[in-house]
Amino acid sequence: MSNNRSFEEGKLEKMNRRDEILDAAGQLFSRQGFHATSMRDLARAVNLQGGSLYAHIESKEEVLFELVNRAADGFLSSAEMIPANLTPGERLERLIRGHLEVMVRELDNATVFFHEWKFLNPVLQSKITARRDAYEGHFRKTLEAGVASGQFQVEDVRLATLFVLSALNWTYHWYRPGGKLTLDSLSRHYRDLVFKTLGAG
Amino acid sequence: MSNNRSFEEGKLEKMNRRDEILDAAGQLFSRQGFHATSMRDLARAVNLQGGSLYAHIESKEEVLFELVNRAADGFLSSAEMIPANLTPGERLERLIRGHLEVMVRELDNATVFFHEWKFLNPVLQSKITARRDAYEGHFRKTLEAGVASGQFQVEDVRLATLFVLSALNWTYHWYRPGGKLTLDSLSRHYRDLVFKTLGAG
Numbered sequence: 001m002s003n004n005r006s007f008e009e010g011k012l013e014k015m016n017r018r019d020e021i022l023d024a025a026g027q028l029f030s031r032q033g034f035h036a037t038s039m040r041d042l043a044r045a046v047n048l049q050g051g052s053l054y055a056h057i058e059s060k061e062e063v064l065f066e067l068v069n070r071a072a073d074g075f076l077s078s079a080e081m082i083p084a085n086l087t088p089g090e091r092l093e094r095l096i097r098g099h100l101e102v103m104v105r106e107l108d109n110a111t112v113f114f115h116e117w118k119f120l121n122p123v124l125q126s127k128i129t130a131r132r133d134a135y136e137g138h139f140r141k142t143l144e145a146g147v148a149s150g151q152f153q154v155e156d157v158r159l160a161t162l163f164v165l166s167a168l169n170w171t172y173h174w175y176r177p178g179g180k181l182t183l184d185s186l187s188r189h190y191r192d193l194v195f196k197t198l199g200a201g
Numbered sequence: 202m203s204n205n206r207s208f209e210e211g212k213l214e215k216m217n218r219r220d221e222i223l224d225a226a227g228q229l230f231s232r233q234g235f236h237a238t239s240m241r242d243l244a245r246a247v248n249l250q251g252g253s254l255y256a257h258i259e260s261k262e263e264v265l266f267e268l269v270n271r272a273a274d275g276f277l278s279s280a281e282m283i284p285a286n287l288t289p290g291e292r293l294e295r296l297i298r299g300h301l302e303v304m305v306r307e308l309d310n311a312t313v314f315f316h317e318w319k320f321l322n323p324v325l326q327s328k329i330t331a332r333r334d335a336y337e338g339h340f341r342k343t344l345e346a347g348v349a350s351g352q353f354q355v356e357d358v359r360l361a362t363l364f365v366l367s368a369l370n371w372t373y374h375w376y377r378p379g380g381k382l383t384l385d386s387l388s389r390h391y392r393d394l395v396f397k398t399l400g401a402g
Contacts, residue, residue: 033320036236114374115316119234159390162375163368170367173315189357193364197398 018056021046025063026108034064034116065124071113072131074102079138088146097187099168104177111172153199164194219257222247226264227309235265235317266325272314273332275303280339289347298388300369305378312373354400365395
C-alpha cells in the first residue's frame, strides 16, 4: 500500500513538474521566441539541472508542439461545447466570447500558437493546420447559417470569416488581463462590432 | 574625372549591395525568425564571405531595426500622402487601401515588423512604438472625424480603431500576392466590411 501510494505520488509529482515546465516554456517562448530559448533557460526557470529536464520532456520541439496543441485544444473545445440548438446569432456570440476567453486565459500559449508554430516540423505543422481549419470551420458555418436564415447580410462568407477571426486573433497583441478593460466589456464591444460587420447590428 | 566616377560607382554598388542584404534579411527573418538567422546564413544568401558582410552592415540588430523601420516608413508615408481635404469616409478608404498595399508590397518587412520587433533593444523599440502610435492616430482621428460628422456610428472609437486595424494587420498571415484574390478585390471587400463595422455600410 505505502509503496503503491508513493509510486502514485511520484507519478503525480512528475506530472505537476511537467505542467510547470510547460508553463515556463509558454512564458519563455512567447516572450523571447522558441529559437532564442535554450533548454538551459528552461531548466533554470524551473530550478532543474539541464540533464534532469530530459526526465520530463523529450525535446524543445516536443514542448513547442504541446503548447501549440494546448491552445488549439482550448479554442476547439470552446467551440464544440456550444449547444447545437442555438440560432446562428446566439452561436456566433458564444464563439466570440469563447475565443476571447481562451485568448485571455492562455495568453502565452496563444502567442506561441500564432507566432512560433511555423518552427514545428512539417508533420506536426499539418496536424495543427487541420485543427485550425476545423476551428475556422465553426465560424464559417455559423456565418453561412446566419446568411441562409437572413440574420446576416454578407457578400463573401469566406472573407467575412477571415475578417472577423483576424480582428479577434489580434487581441493578444494588445489586451492585458487585469487592466481597465474587463473580458466582459471587451466581449460585449467586440460582439457588437462583429454583428455590425455582418449587417446584423 | 574618371577617379571620381569610379568612386561614385563604388558607392552606388555598396548601396545596392546593402539593399540586397536587407532584402535577403527580410526574407530570412520573416521565414525563420531573427534569432534563428545567423550572420553566416545572411552572408550565404547574398554570396558574401561572413567577414565581408561587416563592410555593409554593423550588426544583425541594425538590420532588424532597418527592416522594421522600413515597414513603419511604408505605413506612415502612405497615410501622410492622403490629401487633407477629403471627407472622413474618403480618408478611411485611402487608409485601408494604403495599409493593404504596403502589407502586400512589403510582406517580408511587414512580417518582421509585427513578429520580430520585440527583439529590438528598448531604445530602438520605443522609436518604433512612437511611429506605430502615430500611425494608429491617423486611423483614430479619421474615425473621430467621421463620428463627429455623423458618417460613422461608433460606441467606442478606441476599440473600433483597434478592431479595424487588427482585421487589416492579420492579412499578412494568409494573403499571398499573385493568388486568385487581387489586391483590388481584397481592398474593396475589406473597405465594405470596415464601413459596415462603423455603421456606414
